[in-house]
Amino acid sequence: MQVHTVRCFGAAAGHGNVALVIEEGPPTPEARQAFARAQPHPACVFLDPGLQRYWFADYYYPHARSPLCLHATLGAAQVLFARAGQAAQDIVLATAMRGQPLRLCRQADNFFVALQPQSVPEVAVDGALAAWLLDQPELTLTAAPVLASVGSPKLLLEVLDRATLHALRPPLDRILDWGRAHGVSGCYVVCRIGEDVYEGRNFNHLDPAMEDRATGVAAGALTAHLGRAITLHQGGALGASCLIRTRLEDGAILVGGRAEAVPAN
DSSP states (O other), rough: OOOEEEESSSSSOOEEEEEEEEOOOSSSSHHHEEEEEEEESSSEEEEEHHHHOOOEEEEESSSOOESSSSHHHHHHHHHHHHHHHHHHEEEEEETTTTTTTTEEHHEEEEEEEEEEOOOOOOOOHHHHHHHHHHOOOTTOOOOOOOEEEESSOOEEEEBOHHHHHOOOOHHHHHHHHHHHHHOOOOOOEEEETOOOOOOEEEOSSSGGGGSSOOOOOHHHHHHHHHTTTEEEEEEEGTTTTEEEEEETTTTTTEEEEEEEEEEOO
């Protein structure tokens, strides 16, 4: 088994959300979940070779298997492009759970994942639901809640400012239970801090210590909803400042940023 450690979406060298990229790993979902549960990092992706230059990507958080994790996909891009060399063309992955195609590309020091907007569950969402999920009875949103997805549906909530965003301490079990019941991968809360620039936090883990430093699927979902490219900051308050950039290109949404291999000890 080969295990690669990659810092993804870092705002600068030495920062980022860590993912483990595993080749020749255990073959069963149960063994893969046990491996992920034993790691101190938020996400693992197991790469399995397929036909015609495809790779299959199988994603695991410590608590659950996932249909898609973009920061782990960025880690896979770093590993695969480093092996292929500077002249490598785009690389194609397919997700293990749903067969969703993901095109990986490299531009200078950044890697991008190209994907398409996906359908979302038919679930009614409104301000009252948002206030209940976040345990904020007096919550004021600057836009109506919305569900959006590029492979893992998110409930997108926009609050007034950074102070409101940083002060949130929601009941994570409530969010997780609601998400499981409705096929939604947690809440992503953002505030606007500039022209097409946002800061966000992701609530999709039971353990507050496991809060995401960067959530690429949420950046993609927000881009799909807004219909324009954005810059998204995340993780600064957690000591791992991350920066996610998105673009729109020929109908696809590109989500990307830095991906830096961590040398083995």
